[in-house]
Amino acid sequence: MPSGETIVQCLKKKGIVCGVKLDKGLLPLIGSEGECTTSGISDLEQQCQFYKSFECHFAKWRCVYRVGDNLPSSLAIFNNAEILARFANVCQYHRLVPIIEPEILPEGKHTLLRAQKIAETVFSALIKSLNNHHIYLEGVILKINFVTPGMQGRSVYTPAEIAATTLTVLNRTIPAALAGIVFLAGGSCEDEATAFLDAINQPIGRRPWPLSFSFARGMLHSVMHTWAGDEDKVEDARKVLMQRAKSNNWAALGEYVLKKEKMLQKLKKEEEKRKALLGFEHNKKLKTHAFNDKTEDSDESAASI
Template sequence: MSQHAENLRAITKAMMAKGKGILAMDESNGTCDKRFQKVGIQTSVDKRRDYREMILTTPNLGDYISGAILYDETIRQMSRDGKPLVKICQEAGIIPGIKVDMKAKDLAGFPGEKVTEGLDGLRDRIAEYYEMGARFAKWRAVIAIGENIPSHACVEANAHALARYAALCQEGGLVPIVEPEVLIDGNHSIARCFHITDATLHSVFNQLHTQGVALDRMVLKPSMVISGKGCPEQASVQEVATFTVRCLLRNVPALVGGVAFLSGGQTPERAAAHLNEMNVQYGDICPWPVTFSYARAIQQPALEAWKGEDANVKTAQELLLHRAKCNSAARRGEYSSDMEKQLVAV
């Protein structure tokens, strides 16, 4: 088996440490700039660096965050005083990870559907990122729900790419985060979301098996089974937890190293409540750890408070840590809406 097998198992276990989750801070430059523009922050290489540095230097963040997914620009950057951001990450007790896909592009012959690209040259990029200090990677596939979509072709193409990526990661010493995101956009019901997520996960694990991916050395990053944003009937927290765990138990082998949910456009409070409910109601029957890998659901309040100003760094870091604490509590099944009232004191 792979020369990296034992290391990969140890890294996977550390990523899934009790009470911790993974921070997704791998927004592309374009996405990061759009978020900056929305809150009136100047867009530049230095501002993006300042923002990522502010996140990674948040005191005690490593108590609640096991790993951070970085973007290509970030993993190469130095802090203002000349220290590599990767080193800052490591010193905080946070495992550095890296986004390696090249974004979802239009799927030829299937209007309205996407396939994620980036397999060409991936082996060499993995080797470079490993040398830089990355110990896990992420690849995101997007599955849209709409009229007559997703097609079988779209689901299969994305599942195949995810499995090829995961196999290359394990060969090169990185733990793969496998992220098949069923998008929240649309007016579909939670029942339709369940059906599509079920089919997607089934295809993904078939392909992972075909490509020889070691399941105990990977992390699944799924979307929750949830009502579409435009659905007039929004499922309750209990329904989301029940449908989601049922879907996972039907498709995710017990050997998988862990499940770390994406937030997918949910509010920070809702994302925490859903994760908490899953751990309260079903934590004892899930064969894998169930945690979070959130981006906006952890970062957004901090970004809005920071506004690109040094004077606001401390407040922004307190807000970031608060969201990390809330999600850490949800990971343990100990979150409550009362925790949000602590924000008033910040």
């Protein structure tokens, strides 16, 4: 930064807490059918010490689970659960809040029911590993997908149905003690992810945890499309980003649909006012034109006399 401050210090002044992704990407899981595990656990302690010294306060670790006829395998489920628990243990030892991300990939033709069963199995194994490692659940944030059918399937569900299924999975597997749950957009488009988030924050069932969002592509796709590398479009892109952030904030409060309806009503009224004003100006011009024509006719008549 020009002032000599680090980015972390600059953000801290604005009340923004910084964190870091500590996993080093995916590795093939030996003995599986093309499944993956995550690397970076060997020097995790040194990484935690380093980033804590730079005033980072949370860290994230991602493991992925492929869905297939016989996937995810028991090997992948329990191996990744163990890695996520070890990550959480080291983070808490160094006073970093662990954000654990067991991402069930949306690719496939699986049904919503199968997606539900897989999520329940994965989350149950994860919680068991966290408990085995004596993790302080009140200091853990879980980052997950919404429970949806495979992207290549033909089934279509409403946001309310996706929300109800996801909430069923969470209530069956996740202890109320957990600090909070944030959702990633996964394979969903921006509006779809926001609609899912809004639906799950409606009073449809037991929700003992805060349910919020951790979107990347789910917020930035329209921003990048607006900007498209054009410096003249930077301000327009910022406005789009702010609107996406507001929409997702409303959704995290369960107010997105209501706010959207009010916003649309406001825009409709403004459009009606604009049309009315244009109509008034148009009529005024017509009357002025007609008056001028009459004046010219009168002048011509007077000249003839």
